[in-house]
Amino acid sequence: MAELAPTPSQTVGPFYGYALPFPGGADIAPAGHPGAITVHGHVYDGAGAPVPDALLEFWQPAPDGSRTGAPGSLRRDPVSGAVIGRHGLDFTGFARVPTDADGHYAIRTLPPGGVPYLAVCVFARGLLHHLFTRAYLTDADDPLLTALEPRRRATLIAIAETERVHRFDVRLQDNGAHEETVFLDFP
Amino acid sequence: MTALDQSQIDTEITAARDAYAKALADGAAVRHHPSRDYAPYRSSELRHPKHALVEVRDPEAVELSGPVFGVTDVTDLDADLTRQHTGEPIGERITVTGRLLDRDGKPIRGQLVEIWQANASGRYAHQRDQHPAPLDPNFTGVGRCLTGDDGTYRFTTIKPGPYPWRNHTNAWRPAHIHFSLFGTAFTQRLVTQMYFPGDPLFPYDPILQAVTDDSARGRLVATYAHDRSSPEWSLCYRWDIVLDGPAATWIEEGRDG
Ligand SMILES: [Fe+3]
Secondary structure (H helix, E strand, O other): OOOOOOOOOOOOOOOHHHOOOOOOOOEOOOOOOOOOEEEEEEEEOOOOOEOOOEEEEEEOOOOOOOOOOOOOOOOEOOOOOOEOOOOOOOOOOEEEEEOOOOOEEEEEEOOOOOOOEEEEEEEEOOOOOOEEEEEEOOOOOOHHHHOOOHHHHHHHEOEEEEOOEEEOOEEOOOOOOOOOOOOEEOO | OOOOOHHHHHHHHHHHHHHHHHHHHOOOOOOOOOOOOOOOOHHHOOOOOOOOOEEOOOOOOHHHOOOOOOHHHOOHHHHEOOOOOOOOOOOOEEEEEEEEEEOOOOEOOOOEEEEEEOOOOOOOOOOOOOOOOOOOOOOOOEEEEEOOOOOEEEEEEEOOOOEEEOOOOOEEEOOEEEEEEOOOOHHHOEEEEEEOOOOOOHHHOHHHHOOOOHHHHHOOEOEEOHHHOEOOOEEEEEOOEEEOOOOOOOOOOOOOO
């Protein structure tokens, strides 16, 4: 069968904020889970300025390595229809978080099982086609990391600020002073 | 930033299209997606990477699976944007429907489709939209649904109006509905915009024109489907969506459901 041509991407624009983010979208880990970790950082543009209108999505295996995910990220209040989010028992593996006015985001999750990274998808006003990257929680012996030169490789490895807090910044464009984040293509 | 006029933008749009046509003639591959570095869309200037993307050919990649959604993630009212308030919204009631497919033409079942849009006067229900056109107390402009077994999605809504933006002087977006889509793999993720046939604003819009391939750009425009319009009720637009993605997606036993 002939391959169908794909529908082109278009920018998420500036006004997704009342449509895509949802309450609890940054919380993959159940509330109060003792094993929860925080992954946070800033998104910067090519001038080094924070990007206040980016939207980040994260996808990861459960701690047991399962990649099947679970529905229920957008669970509804049956009376009002309002999104109330996950019930905390199933592991959805999915986070969606907009950057704030300072270009900052934070998610709370559980460490992924079987791989050392979270998959990340970046959307923003001004970005005509989303970008994929990975937030590695440890500097691992991994086929992707191994293939990169050290300066590039470092952009994918979150900085452990404490045992449970990891900083992962996204730099959309090389500005001379800071290395651009490695972005990925899956051919 | 100095204010640019439309003629400067038009010149840049033409230059980008000519450069693409020449590259095609010289044997370059068809480009289905917009270049992230597209000068006529000014906001792209500091927000596109300069390094080439790094190819990942790892069959164990996490990205070959993806999030799932189900009946807990949508309510029946989510797909009808005209019934989310106590009164009727103002504007032209329309139905927008189509199928979500992968590149092999297989339907993508049970996945989440999200839309958002301006109201009939071209205003978003968003605090930062300061376009002096009326807000409609009976229209928010956000919808969700799950695709059916044959990949079909369907929304009832109001035809959005065109609106001005500040890319250059006299910049207007053609009427459009924003779409967010998931496939079975995270690599198939897509955010895009659907346009309406015959809109006179198409040639002036840097966001639509960023898709420099004529055929690809045409795939962003819905078809008016008279046979599917509801008599005495609403006009129908049909728009199929094909998700890009790697040839082989990662499958786990029991995942398909
Ligand atoms: Fe828009």
